[in-house]
Amino acid sequence: MSSERYHQHFTISWDQLHRDVRQLCHQLVERDFKGIVAITRGGLIPAALIARELNIRLIDTVCIKSYDHMDQGGLDIMKGVDHDGDGWLLVDDLVDTGKTARAVREMLPKAHFVTMYAKPEGRPLVDQYLTEVAQQCWIQFPWDMGIAYVEPLADQLKK
Ligand SMILES: O=P(O)(O)OC[C@H]1O[C@H](OP(=O)(O)OP(=O)(O)O)[C@H](O)[C@@H]1O
Ligand code: HPA
Numbered sequence: 001m002s003s004e005r006y007h008q009h010f011t012i013s014w015d016q017l018h019r020d021v022r023q024l025c026h027q028l029v030e031r032d033f034k035g036i037v038a039i040t041r042g043g044l045i046p047a048a049l050i051a052r053e054l055n056i057r058l059i060d061t062v063c064i065k066s067y068d069h070m071d072q073g074g075l076d077i078m079k080g081v082d083h084d085g086d087g088w089l090l091v092d093d094l095v096d097t098g099k100t101a102r103a104v105r106e107m108l109p110k111a112h113f114v115t116m117y118a119k120p121e122g123r124p125l126v127d128q129y130l131t132e133v134a135q136q137c138w139i140q141f142p143w144d145m146g147i148a149y150v151e152p153l154a155d156q157l158k159k
């Protein structure tokens with residue numbers, strides 16, 4: 001599937017992400033998880049922040065790739081885990097079409113699956129998420145951006 005389906009951008013700053021993680025953690029803190037399974041690479045960042053909030057030290061990964069920037073390809077699973085997820089918290093940054101989530105759910109059917117952001121197609125596949133984002137929106141994460149100089153409007157208009 002190609003990038004043409006994305007008509008808008010939803011930009012998330014480091015600050016916003018950190019606040020969102022903390023808000024999601026308020027809903028998780030009463031539970032007692034054996035550990036976290038992070039879905040690489042996007043899940044690693046929220047997983048580290050969640051681990052800090054919930055005081056979890058045991059962190060494993062499922063290593064999987066589906067997108068080349070905005071273009072979706074086949075699923076490439078490079079590493080799984082040797083349990084069914086019972087008692088574990090499974091973390092990804094977002095669920096979009098749900099293709100990644102479906103594959104990981106099959107590997108870890110008993111895990112409690114959370115994402116920070118969820119689009120409607122993938123939403124039913126996770127147990128919890130913080131913010132819903134429209135299907136046609138590309139979520140722009142802070143680790144994919146940089147700080148850049150922006151020319152004053154008056155100078156831009158002179159050109
Ligand atoms: O619901 P889907 O349509 O499957 O899309 C969601 C997945 O796509 C992205 O990962 P990606 O494969 O781009 O790899 P990355 O985490 O290394 O960026 C994102 O981190 C999710 O894991
Ligand atoms: O909206 C998105 N943003 C970043 N990565 C993604 N991978 C699938 N969808 C997205």
Ligand SMILES: [Mg+2]
Pocket residue numbers: 039040041042043064092100
């Ligand atoms: Mg990912």
